[in-house]
Amino acid sequence: MPVEDFIIYVYCCVDNLYTQICQKPLRSRGFQPKLTDSEVITMELVGEFMGKDQDKLIWRYFRNHWHQWFPNLGSRSNFVKQSANLCLLKQKMLKHLSERLGATEDKIHMVDGFPMPICKITRAAKSKSFKGEAGYSYCAAKDEKYYGFKGHLVISFDGVISGQTFAAAQVDERDVVEEMTLNLHGLLIGDKGYIRPHLKEDLARRGLDLETPLRKNMTETRPKDFVYKLMKVRRRVETVIGQLVERFNIETVWARDIFHLTNRFTRKLLSHTVGVFLNIFLGREPLQFEGLVEI
Numbered sequence: 001m002p003v004e005d006f007i008i009y010v011y012c013c014v015d016n017l018y019t020q021i022c023q024k025p026l027r028s029r030g031f032q033p034k035l036t037d038s039e040v041i042t043m044e045l046v047g048e049f050m051g052k053d054q055d056k057l058i059w060r061y062f063r064n065h066w067h068q069w070f071p072n073l074g075s076r077s078n079f080v081k082q083s084a085n086l087c088l089l090k091q092k093m094l095k096h097l098s099e100r101l102g103a104t105e106d107k108i109h110m111v112d113g114f115p116m117p118i119c120k121i122t123r124a125a126k127s128k129s130f131k132g133e134a135g136y137s138y139c140a141a142k143d144e145k146y147y148g149f150k151g152h153l154v155i156s157f158d159g160v161i162s163g164q165t166f167a168a169a170q171v172d173e174r175d176v177v178e179e180m181t182l183n184l185h186g187l188l189i190g191d192k193g194y195i196r197p198h199l200k201e202d203l204a205r206r207g208l209d210l211e212t213p214l215r216k217n218m219t220e221t222r223p224k225d226f227v228y229k230l231m232k233v234r235r236r237v238e239t240v241i242g243q244l245v246e247r248f249n250i251e252t253v254w255a256r257d258i259f260h261l262t263n264r265f266t267r268k269l270l271s272h273t274v275g276v277f278l279n280i281f282l283g284r285e286p287l288q289f290e291g292l293v294e295i
Helices: 003-021 037-049 055-065 076-085 087-100 121-126 197-205 224-246 258-281
Strands: 108-119 135-139 144-156 161-168 186-189 208-211
Touching: 003 037, 003 087, 003 258, 037 055, 037 076, 037 087, 037 258, 055 076, 076 258, 087 161, 087 258, 108 121, 108 161, 108 224, 121 144, 144 224, 161 258, 186 224, 197 208, 224 258
Parallel strands: 108 186, 186 208
Antiparallel strands: 108 144, 135 144, 144 161
C-alpha cells in the first residue's frame, strides 16, 4: 500500500486502541498538548516500521514530508518528551492488541532471546552507561562476548508477540520465562538454553509444556518426527527476532537510561505487532512485511 494509506491505517489502529484503553483523560492538570497522543504514537510506529529508530530521525521525517498531516508537530524536544511519557500507554496497547489477535489464547508459543549490546566489549570497562544495570554475556550466534542487555521474547504460532522483557545480559534466560508466560497455556518451544527440570515442572503445573531439543549427553525418548516438527516451528521466533533486528534495529541501544530504553523497546515491539495486525486485516501472511508499504 502507499505510505499515505499506511499512515492512515496505523493512526486508525492506534486511535482505536487509545479510545478503548483510556476511559479518562491521561492528564488532569495543565494544558493538553497540541499534538495528540494518538498522533505521536502513530508517528513513532510508522517511523520504526520504516527503519527510523531514533527520535530525531522520526521527527525530521514527519516534519519534512508529512507536516501538512501533522500541523501541530512542534519542536523535537517536545516530541521526544511526549513520546517517552507515553511509554506505559504503549505497553498497554501492546498487551491489548496481542490479546485481540488471540496470542494469549494460542496453544503453541515459542521463546528465545537476543543480545542488546551497549558498546564493544573492548570499551565496556570505560563505559559509564547503565552502570550497575547492564552486564556481560556471550552471544553464541555471533561467537563473541558483549556488554549490555538481553531481550527476551515469547510469540504465538502466528508470530504475534505474547510476552517480552529485557534484563542485564548476565541474567539467565530461564529465570525470566515464568514472568513472560503467566497467562499462557499449551506448548512452549525453546532451544537448549531453556533446559532446566525444575522450570519444566513449574510451568507444567500452570498448564504450559516446555519442550526443547536435548544436549548430546542426554537420552532422547521422544519420536524423531515430534522433535523435527518442534524445531521447524521454533524457527518462527528466529524469523520475528530477525525482523526486529534488521527492520527495527532492536539490538541497537541509543538510550542512556532504563526509562528511555524501555520506551524504545516497547514501541519497536508495538510497531511489529501493528504490522502483523495489518497483514492479517489485509489477508496477507502475518509476518510478510515486504511489500506491505510502498516506500
